[in-house]
Amino acid sequence: MSSPPSARPYRSKRHRPCDQCRARKLGCQTDDGIPCQRCRAAKLDCTFDNPPPKRARLSESLSFAVPSVDELPVTSHAEESIFGRGFSNSGSPPGSVGPPYSSLDFGQVGGPSPDSGILLAARPPTQFVQSIDRLEHGYAQLFGASSESDPWLLRHCRFDDAGMKYFYKVHYRNAGGVPTAQRIPVHFMVSSEELSSAIKQNTRAGIGEVTREYLDCLVPPEYGRRLVSLFVKYVFPALPVISRSQLGLTTTSYQLPELSALAKVPVHLLAAVYASAFPFVSHDDYLCVLNTYHNSPVQRLWRMVYELVTEEIHSPRLAVLQAALLYLHQQPMDETRYRTADTPFTWSFVGQIVGLACSLGVHIECRMWGIPAWEKRLRRRLWWAVYAEDKWRSLVMGRPPYIHSAEWDVSELDEGDFLIGPRQSFSTCSCDTEIPFRTLRASQVLNADFDSSAELGQSLLEQLNSWYSSLPDTFRLPNWSKSVQGLAPYPTSIHFAYLLLVVYVYRAMLRPMARSSSPPMIFDMEEMPINSPLPVDDPTLDFPDISGIECLPEISISDECGTGEIVLHGAEKCATILVNFTRRLTPSDFTGFWYSCKRPPRKMEIYKTI
Template sequence: MADTSRSSLNHHHPLPPRRYIRDNMNAVSPSTTSRPYRSKSQRPCDRCRRRKTVCLIQAEGSSCQSCLKAQQPCAFEMPPTKRQRRTLDTQKRIETRDEQHGPGVASAEGVALHDTPTGLAGLAHRDVTTTVPVQSSPSATTPQAQSHRDLQYRDAHCTPTNPEAHAARILSAMETTGLPYASERRHRTHPHAGTPSNQTTTSYPVQYVRSFEQMEAATAQLCGMSAELDPWLLRHCKFDEYGMRGLQNITCRNVGGVPVQGLVPVHFIVTDNSLIQQDEHRSSDESRRRRMLEDLVPMSHGVRLISLFMRFVQPMLPIVSRSQLDRQLSENTVPAVLLAAVYASAIPYIAHDHVLFALPAMSDSLAETLWGMVVDWIQCDAHKPKLAIMQASLLYLQRLPLRPHRVLADTAARSSFLGSTVALAMSLGLQLESQPWGIPTWEKRLRRRLWWALYMEDKWTGLLMGRPPMIQKDEWDIFDLKEADLELGHRASFDVESDPNTSQDGVIFVFFVQLAGQVEKIQEAFYTLRASQRLAEDFRASVDAARPIRESLQAWYYSLPEELRLRSRAEGQSYRDHRQGVAVLHFSYLMLELFLYRAILRPLARSPPPPPVTNEEDESDSQSDPFFAHGLSSTWLLDDLTFESLEFDQLPDAGFAEFGEAAEVALNAAERCAAILVNFVASLVPQDFDVHWYPWTRICFATITSFITLLFVQAPTSAHAARSRELLKRWSLHLRSQHKTNEGLMTLGLLRLHSLQVEELDGLFSLSPSALELLSESRTKHGHVACEGAT
């Protein structure tokens, strides 16, 4: 009994979508039990046959819906394809399998596993749920499932070339890897409501692969763990071979999987777009959008922009499927919102294309026009999420601000947009590992890359802005990104000539994702509210907390392959082979070192005493203040604070000696970290900026300014004050120099530097005695020189 109940609880891996209600399919009655006959004279057009989609012709003599949408005429010139016959070896294996275990074994297409034993073995440790069992008897097929099966069967993404041979091949792989299900779980007894003895044997039929993106007229959204449709209830549904089950005006899709313990049931709720309320004042017509885009960027120029995007942006942010983009370009079906975002992202690199560079229209104003269209279309389609909307949203987040907004680290609008992008990802189920799902392999890889791109954006933005990240670690379970997830595949029509710097397109992204994991550790350890309250005045605890993170950071650094390392020339100058993104990668790593030392420095100096707080209202109201709720008297705020004994603009003695040599070591290391960053930025060459820099890196330059200023403000000795002041001067020199050619990245850092001029710091901050003494000597010296010059 224990085994039976346990197996039934682990029984379903849920989540798939579907759209089947089409205008001219309403005539199919729910009571229909047989497939409607289709005469050979009514065969689908050539385009629908190539795409393996349903060919829907509204009226005799007109084109089908698919061709009308693509603005192409219907053609019926392709000869009928020959049926593939089962090989003798495959037939024998299937017959042997059926004799031993009976029919009904799920195929790899059905469980959406990789076709190799390695891919199957990789699931053994995961919490994978099972495909929902379906009664194998033909008489048990419901009319809705049969009707849906007829409509969907011709979909290329759903139908394996030879399902039986594929099932046998995967069965053999399962048995080789020892994955539970291949032998002991081919059939499962399901207790019905009532007595435990009332059981029937059910089998696991083939579940065909189908892409979520193929549902053009429907929207799929994840059914969460606590949703009103309980996933643990839905797992008991009887799904068809596509994992679909109709529930009146919606459809539930089970994404399939294998019965390995652990993964939760995953289902998607698929809704026809006609049922979703749309804004009548905004047009969501795809053909109209495409015409608008074509008017701005002709396709001949668009292909060149796509080539630039693939060369400069895709390696750093591989969120576009090359194979699918190539196919969609040939069929003129690329979503306009994605195409506009790709165009806008590529415009900053038109100097590398002699044709585009000579066009006056290719300017920043065109990019802003395109970005305006992108954000408008994203908001218009927010009610029907697709991967293309997610891709466009991530690209929009990479947009550098215009000149008036460069003085701000971030805006509330951008933070809200990031939040909506995270919500979109959750609706699409990107936070769940799609390895066992019944979707194409390219879509699994793309979903994984989209998730990690969003994860990286959220973690870095949260750390640099001092805000809690929106993605919580208990709410996702995606596999680590591997180089296999970034394979290029076949050469695409938009590919440029082979470039040694892009030969491993996107591999560097794997290391950026790993570094984002270190970002999460640092923020959790030091920069959450609770962590800051606990460690801000505890030097020893801060060092102890930093030690394992520092070791993890260094382990990451030593794991870098040779082509992603920095080298030095014989003459000692910094040298790089200009492999794309190496400078950004190392700059990001150094920034995390900075954040570690910044946290360690907090306990090394006490904060200035707060001034007395007065209340213009009745002082009796102060008893309701939280400070006094714990028995603190009003004199607590004024303890040892008198206008006669202490000046408010004076920082108390740091009490540096009480920390001993460890504090001196930490301070020297922090100064060295700042010096390394200053020298690193000074050594950057134009080729280092000839790649996509993530928008959060612009905040890093301002963070360096603040860090060096902190070293000077709380310098405990004259030697430390002199070193930190020299760092500020050198940083000012190099930042101004780099700003001339990289205004978008450097403006915020330079602005912060101008607002913190060294000679005026005593007017802004309560400086340490050593820093004050150094400033005083500097002013005296400059004043003496000025007097000598006047005489």
């Protein structure tokens, strides 16, 4: 018994749309049978009575007849090999095969027609979780709000149930979960690795190719397992830039990862982890003996990291950002380098890291995306690591920050971002750690306005005190005047950072209290007449016994409320606490000061001598 025309079976290839969809020039979705989705939603009769007009042959027409979207054939993976090497979709869930050359299919952009009430239904109702970072043969970079492919147009594109839209060599990946309220559409461009293979040669820092075999020669994998464990124990608490879940580490205790897990870690990231952990080999009974009789490979490891980062930055994944962050905190091998300031490379490299993080999209909240839980946690931790580098180094180096508050929306980290295993419930809150004193425009105004500086400084001190009070009891000192013994090393570094921020606030509050000296007169020897005499009444010549420091102008602290005296007293008290705190630190406390920003204590010694 034959079926009626309105109930004809749906064919997966070269099917014609129903009469109603053709009249409106819309895509006809008949995956669930007849009637199609649009007719079902609009409660219309889904008929196929009017056949489409025959298209004129190319030889019979002077112009090309452009077929509608629904009349285009769907290209299979078998056809892909005819045109060239395609792009792997190994990350897709079983049973979902994405057509690599299927054309863009935009829905009804201008809204539903007045007589149908049909809503856009181009995207499947579900999307499988798929990693953005673990695509086998490609890398992903974010489409920004003003990029060449507009995210608001891409949201109307029909993606498969893995969030992918396939083209030749370059594909689109929908992050999933957005847009929602106060969240914009997020899409990534996924490009084939081979597209960037040639340009990588231009920025390769080394002569030869750095391989995993070379890394295994420097650090045998059996030794590497112990170095990774030392990294998790000593480095990870202060710089949590790796995924313990991906290393097979299921507990927070000292645990050796499997060799198979190390083999999956990119070479540049593994070398950076090894090099970061080498300063702690004395805490491993086996490695400390080997380190005594063998030369340390740390310098060669860091060189590997730099060479690979400069090469892989053209097709980056999260591992490139992770390795770059660790490279920024390498410990100098020559002790004399502790006495020198950072070169301009450090701040320039921070800018490179910020740019890399934005290209990877880690500055956007990802908790609602269709990616694995471990990748969500890692992306959020990486952003806050990048944010901390930018804000802290811009403060201590006096540079304008690269990151601006209006350009990111990642919520504050909580316990859910440090789990090992499945995702659990979490709560979010916002924080703003901007310090207005350090900006150029604010410094120009506040350096001569004591009342405004004192008011702003008091507000910042209250925020710092509120943050310190919110710390767990095990992190807070009951009395700053007593010994710090008994604290874990990383709380010790947190206390020092807190005190250092207070010092910076007081330093900015004290600026308006001393009037600036008159600037020296400027003379250009090339523009001055030959017989013109030079002035000799330099006031600094009256004080030959003072070397390096000119006579300070009179300090003015007169105000009705006595705020000047209060600020001076608070600054003196803060300086005393900081000096006593650093004086009471024990050798074990310095374990937590492995990172490269540990140079400020030497600046404090300079201030003491002055």
